[in-house]
Amino acid sequence: MELLKELVKNGDAGETAGRVRELLTGGTDPEVIMKEALIPAMDEVGDQFQAGEAFVPEMLIAARAMQSGLDVLKPALAESGIEPLGKVIVGTVRGDLHDIGKNLVVMVLEGAGFEVVDLGIDVSPDQFVEAIKEHSPQIVGLSALLTTTMLAMRDTIDAVKEAGLRGQVKIMVGGAPLRQEYADEIGADFYGSDSTAARNYAKEAV
Amino acid sequence: MDIWKDQSEEARKERWKALWAMQDLPRPLWFIPASPVLAVSLDYFRKKRSVTALFMDRDVQLNESMKFNRFFERVQPLWSRDDFVLHLQPQMGVGVFASAFGCEIKFPWNQMPWSRPVIEAGEPAEKVYELQPPQVRSGLLGDILDFAEYFDRKAGGKYPIAMTDLQGPMDTAYLVWDSCDFMVAMYDHPREVHHLMRLCTDLVIDFVKEFRKRVREMVPAHFPPVYLPDGLGITVSEDALAVLSRPLYEEFSLPYLNELSEEFGGIIIHSCGNFEHQLPALQKVRGLRGINFGVSETRFEAVWEALGGRTAVIPHCSSEMVVEDFKTPFEWVEHALKAKTHNKGLALMVAPMVGDIYAAGRKKASRGKAMNDMIELLMFGRKMRKLIERYS
Numbered sequence: 001m002e003l004l005k006e007l008v009k010n011g012d013a014g015e016t017a018g019r020v021r022e023l024l025t026g027g028t029d030p031e032v033i034m035k036e037a038l039i040p041a042m043d044e045v046g047d048q049f050q051a052g053e054a055f056v057p058e059m060l061i062a063a064r065a066m067q068s069g070l071d072v073l074k075p076a077l078a079e080s081g082i083e084p085l086g087k088v089i090v091g092t093v094r095g096d097l098h099d100i101g102k103n104l105v106v107m108v109l110e111g112a113g114f115e116v117v118d119l120g121i122d123v124s125p126d127q128f129v130e131a132i133k134e135h136s137p138q139i140v141g142l143s144a145l146l147t148t149t150m151l152a153m154r155d156t157i158d159a160v161k162e163a164g165l166r167g168q169v170k171i172m173v174g175g176a177p178l179r180q181e182y183a184d185e186i187g188a189d190f191y192g193s194d195s196t197a198a199r200n201y202a203k204e205a206v
Numbered sequence: 207m208d209i210w211k212d213q214s215e216e217a218r219k220e221r222w223k224a225l226w227a228m229q230d231l232p233r234p235l236w237f238i239p240a241s242p243v244l245a246v247s248l249d250y251f252r253k254k255r256s257v258t259a260l261f262m263d264r265d266v267q268l269n270e271s272m273k274f275n276r277f278f279e280r281v282q283p284l285w286s287r288d289d290f291v292l293h294l295q296p297q298m299g300v301g302v303f304a305s306a307f308g309c310e311i312k313f314p315w316n317q318m319p320w321s322r323p324v325i326e327a328g329e330p331a332e333k334v335y336e337l338q339p340p341q342v343r344s345g346l347l348g349d350i351l352d353f354a355e356y357f358d359r360k361a362g363g364k365y366p367i368a369m370t371d372l373q374g375p376m377d378t379a380y381l382v383w384d385s386c387d388f389m390v391a392m393y394d395h396p397r398e399v400h401h402l403m404r405l406c407t408d409l410v411i412d413f414v415k416e417f418r419k420r421v422r423e424m425v426p427a428h429f430p431p432v433y434l435p436d437g438l439g440i441t442v443s444e445d446a447l448a449v450l451s452r453p454l455y456e457e458f459s460l461p462y463l464n465e466l467s468e469e470f471g472g473i474i475i476h477s478c479g480n481f482e483h484q485l486p487a488l489q490k491v492r493g494l495r496g497i498n499f500g501v502s503e504t505r506f507e508a509v510w511e512a513l514g515g516r517t518a519v520i521p522h523c524s525s526e527m528v529v530e531d532f533k534t535p536f537e538w539v540e541h542a543l544k545a546k547t548h549n550k551g552l553a554l555m556v557a558p559m560v561g562d563i564y565a566a567g568r569k570k571a572s573r574g575k576a577m578n579d580m581i582e583l584l585m586f587g588r589k590m591r592k593l594i595e596r597y598s
Contacts, residue, residue, distance in 0.1 A: 011393065052483060056449040057389040064390065097320055100449070103386050148251060148317050176478075 001037045008041035011061025013068040020072040030076035042111030050196040063107030084115040086206035090141035091119030096149035104195040125159030144175040154186040209233045222433040233598035234552035237290040241431040242271035243297035256315035286587035291433035295368040296353035304381035305345030325383040331395035342416040358421040366423040374442030375406035376459045407462040430498040439472025439495040448479025467493035485512040518551035543597035
């Protein structure tokens with residue numbers, strides 16, 4: 001398991017998948033692989049990122065390795081009846097095409113064991129509403145990089161309220177120009193300054 | 207000694223030259239970032255007025271820029287008496303160099319222009335070899351050159367022409383190649399990353415040389431909007447500083463920055479985000495003429511300690527920034543003035559948002575709110591000068 005953790009942390013996607021296969025073939029419980037290797041490895045990289053010891057490329061390659069391991073593991077997890085921690089939909093709000101921050105949140109949440117529906121970039125309030133109806137997530141994550149586009153977060157939250165869905169979901173927001181005051185003002189449940197904060201909140205919220 | 211005495215444009219230019227020569231001036235320089243198109247666009251955004259023509263139509267851009275400059279010329283001696291040197295600048299957003307590689311550029315009515323990558327997420331890294339080496343007129347760059355020439359001709363040389371938004375090679379590469387894939391490629395496909403960096407660097411060199419030919423006085427600075435005489439370097443936006451580790455930055459960006467610096471006589475780097483971990487790497491940039499950063503993210507003390515006295519340090523603080531431990535820009539300015547150990551190379555970029563100044567300045571003075579806004583802005587300049595006097 002320690003070797004698998006190291007492979008994920010080092011971002012070695014090919015070897016990670018191979019090691020997961022080996023462990024499964026050797027009879028290791030898929031849930032143990034998930035909880036004792038893949039999730040702790042990504043948690044560790046996320047913590048290093050938050051501490052300024054790892055940077056975006058290191059997060060990306062670790063997440064990719066984690067994903068390659070998950071791809072091998074998912075059928076075994078399904079067979080064992082293991083459920084994800086919860087479901088989250090994430091998107092960059094209308095008018096904003098920036099995706100690095102949003103992608104990091106997606107990767108870290110998947111790495112923590114959540115099922116994540118990535119709506120992509122330039123997502124309108126209506127698209128968020130439709131996605132909530134379709135996927136019934138517990139949490140919705142909104143991302144924006146610009147002071148001009150973060151205003152669409154308010155529109156999105158208002159649209160969720162108008163659709164009568166606000167009570168069903170927690171809404172977390174993040175992005176470079178945001179601050180707690182703005183999140184409070186628009187009625188978000190949580191503001192996270194980075195992907196690790198988003199992960200920690202999501203774990204508490206479900 | 208009246209440290210604010212000479213407010214002529216020539217005197218302001220001389221002060222900037224002394225700053226670049228790292229002279230210990232009687233006071234630090236301070237300036238309001240009053241690049242005309244950016245200032246006017248903020249005013250447009252607030253009024254929910256379309257900015258599309260402002261960025262795309264050379265006459266609209268020139269007329270609005272001239273109008274703004276005339277406004278600023280009137281208020282500058284009254285309220286700020288800062289060191290900003292007025293200029294004209296052809297401006298179409300951050301993607302003009304990326305457009306030369308074929309990136310699609312959109313001009314939305316309510317946002318700055320944006321671009322889409324030509325190498326999209328999931329496409330093979332080898333696609334970089336299919337990119338045609340861009341020419342100086344490829345994409346929107348031809349329009350930028352034409353705008354520059356037109357502005358210079360129409361203004362009759364009254365204002366220097368500042369460089370368009372010069373995203374550095376790394377920032378442009380991020381726009382050309384899906385940014386996440388590009389960063390992963392630094393590990394998986396370093397040759398392809400270097401190939402694109404080479405193309406971006408060559409393009410910047412060729413373009414700046416061509417721009418220089420088109421105008422009487424080129425100021426090779428886009429942001430921070432400093433007065434930089436041609437020959438002392440160029441400014442580049444280098445936001446990758448914050449998101450990359452030091453080894454990756456040194457491998458993939460540093461060599462190209464050094465090349466630009468050697469070509470143009472120095473380099474001034476602008477970056478958003480916290481890049482304190484890169485300060486040792488920045489010390490390796492040959493001919494680093496200046497460093498510009500937002501104080502809400504990177505600490506002034508850290509930059510001053512690493513680079514102060516060796517290169518110009520140009521921190522940016524505005525009313526809209528939330529800076530931990532400081533309630534107003536003045537509190538931050540006082541903090542920085544206490545922390546500085548000399549005035550060599552120090553230029554404070556501090557402002558209420560210049561769009562606010564412009565909007566307030568053009569309201570009818572009979573309206574009470576407009577008068578209050580104007581008085582507040584007048585007080586801003588006065589407070590800044592008092593603070594600087596106290597610590598000079």
